[in-house]
Amino acid sequence: MAKVAMTVNGKAVSGEVEGRTLLVQFLREGLGLTGTHVGCDTSQCGACVVHIDGAAVKACAVFALDAEGASVRTIEGMANADGSLSAIQQAFQDHHALQCGFCTPGMVMSAAALLAENPKPTEREVREYLEGNLCRCTGYHNIVKAIMAASGQEVAIAAE
Amino acid sequence: MYAFEFTRPKTVAEAVAALAGEDAQALGGGQTLIPTLKQRLASPGMLVSLAGIAAMRGVSVAGGTLTVGGGTTHAAVARGAAAAFPALAALAGRIGDPAVRNRGTIGGSLANNDPSACYPAAVLAAGASVVTDRREIAADDFFRGMFATALEAGEIITAVRFPVPQRAAYAKFVQPASRFALVGVFVAKSAAGVRVAVTGASEGGVFRWTQAEAALAADFRPEAVRGLRAAAAGMIGDLHGSPEYRAHLVGVMTARAVAAA
Structure with missing residues (x-):
């Protein structure tokens, strides 16, 4: 076992982990932050996306010890300071961008990373950015709509 | 995953020393190696993460040559090479998905030499050279067939030098x-x-x-x-x-x- 220390959602945290402990395991089992989901565990589905130093990564494909000293943000750190939903989360609710909700934490984290680097993406850019986030319920249309709305843009997506 | 020791050196010299140990394996961004470990297709005794080596990250241009640190992520190449070598930047910006690009590295991709990976095509076509902790290897000598390269055991790709094509x-x-x-x-x-x-x-x-x-x-x-x-x-x-x-x-x-x- 080795000691690991990092900042998660603005709070300094530390714990004892094995070399093989994944960041997602440390978050869920070590810190009790179960909002970050494990879907496929083969780095395909993106349910486990978190931010490391502002960059979206798959927490099932990063070792906890490789996040030493990093600033990690998870879905638990996305709400506004007063506890209300962030603009992206509110847009997901407003546009029915989830059904079962399993993929939603990863979707929201990917959306936040996209809008941080590209505040006014095109619909195509949104879809391309979500290539690593799989949703098996919604068909993506409402997720794309929500992200477009969260970016303050018109939501006009033709049903296919 | 089988258990292993984990170390995260700060310098290339420390990483080379750690990789001299028995059953030691270098870890780049882990986007191929971590899934491989989960499937128990590899069982190293010690993983040597290269992610903490700041000197192995970054993109620079000088005299018609674009140099990419071996630990540079695909996303960083997509940004850093956009002006000087847009074809390379475009390639890097279409590897995997955004989260994979924020983690996977050029050195890791080349050392693995997956027969369907993108970077080997750029390195070979541009006539780039692969710089390691001990030598510089021309692209024509580097790739040795599916998942095989000229790298010796414990050898680390510290940089890749691309002569920028016309x-x-x-x-x-x-x-x-x-x-x-x-x-x-x-x-x-x-x-x-x-x-x-x-x-x-x-x-x-x-x-x-x-x-x-x-x-x-x-x-x-x-x-x-x-x-x-x-x-x-x-x-x-x-x-x-x-x-x-x-x-x-x-x-x-x-x-x-x-x-x-």
Whole structure:
């Protein structure tokens, strides 16, 4: 076992982990932050996306010890300071961008990373950015709509 | 995953020392190695993470050469090479998905030499050299077949030096589930001539299509390769495409790369 220390959602945290402990395991089992989901565990589905130093990564494909000293943000750190939903989360609710909700934490984290680097993406850019986030319920249309709305843009997506 | 020790050195020298240990394995961004470990297809005694080595990160340009640190992520290459070598930046910006690009590194990709990876095509076509902790290896000597390279045990890719071509482009036919190249062709034209490197197609990994290089040296237009046929013998055949299909795609993607260059 080795000691690991990092900042998660603005709070300094530390714990004892094995070399093989994944960041997602440390978050869920070590810190009790179960909002970050494990879907496929083969780095395909993106349910486990978190931010490391502002960059979206798959927490099932990063070792906890490789996040030493990093600033990690998870879905638990996305709400506004007063506890209300962030603009992206509110847009997901407003546009029915989830059904079962399993993929939603990863979707929201990917959306936040996209809008941080590209505040006014095109619909195509949104879809391309979500290539690593799989949703098996919604068909993506409402997720794309929500992200477009969260970016303050018109939501006009033709049903296919 | 089997258990292993984990170390995260701060310098190349420390990493080389750690990799001299028995059953030690270097870890780049982990986007291939971590899934491999989960499947128990590898069981190193010690993982040596290269992610903490700041000197191995970054993109710089000097005198017509673009140098990429071995630990530079695909996303950082997509940003850092955009002005000086847009074909390389475009290639890096289409590897995997955004989260994979924020983690995977050029050194990790090259050391693994997956037969369908994108970077080997750019390195081979541009005539780049692979810089390690102990030497510099020309692209033509580096790739040794599927998942095989000239790297010795414990040797670390610290940087890749690309002579920036006059014209270049990468055309990738994406395998949509894996987002690897079903066939990818990187074409580079420089004062020394034209080089065409193909990934995703051959059982032997990345290769130069010399027949197309000769045709394009005489006439650098898509029409110059339209009549050429890559041989299907030795091409990968799987549920995604037969050897004949891939051989056909080699010609198609080469013409597209030339048109885009």
